[in-house]
Amino acid sequence: MTGETDLADRLFREDLVLCRELAAPRLAHEAFIALAADAAARGETHHAARLAGAAVAHRDDAPLDEAHARVKTDLLAPARARRGSSAWDASTATAPL
Numbered sequence: 001m002t003g004e005t006d007l008a009d010r011l012f013r014e015d016l017v018l019c020r021e022l023a024a025p026r027l028a029h030e031a032f033i034a035l036a037a038d039a040a041a042r043g044e045t046h047h048a049a050r051l052a053g054a055a056v057a058h059r060d061d062a063p064l065d066e067a068h069a070r071v072k073t074d075l076l077a078p079a080r081a082r083r084g085s086s087a088w089d090a091s092t093a094t095a096p097l
Contacts, residue, residue, distance in 0.1 A: 005038050012038070029058040037071045040079035046091050050081045053092030 012031040019028035036051035064072065080088040 008034065009038055025058040026060050026062075029055050029060070032058060033068060033071060037075045040075040043082075044087070045079045045083035045086065048076065048082060049091030050087045050094065053077055053094070056092065 012034045015031040016028060016035075018026070019021035019031060024047050032055035036048045036055055039045075039051055083091070
């Protein structure tokens with residue numbers, strides 16, 4: 001994260017609109033995981049969990065690349081720990097599709 005979270009948030013939300021219009025779920029995964037990372041960095045663990053759940057729902061079977069693995073390890077895992085694993089898992093289960 002470079003500190004440009006407001007701009008990144010806006011751009012990734014625009015990305016989701018395009019993904020819906022183009023029916024491109026893999027690209028939606030990218031936007032959802034980025035928004036989840038942004039929410040985690042802001043301390044919004046419930047929001048981060050819901051977005052992470054949406055990312056999983058839109059992910060294909062490709063292995064995580066290094067950037068995604070770092071987001072998961074550096075941002076999402078600590079957010080999950082702060083929220084509590086049960087609460088995180090419940091939030092991811094109610095993620096919007």
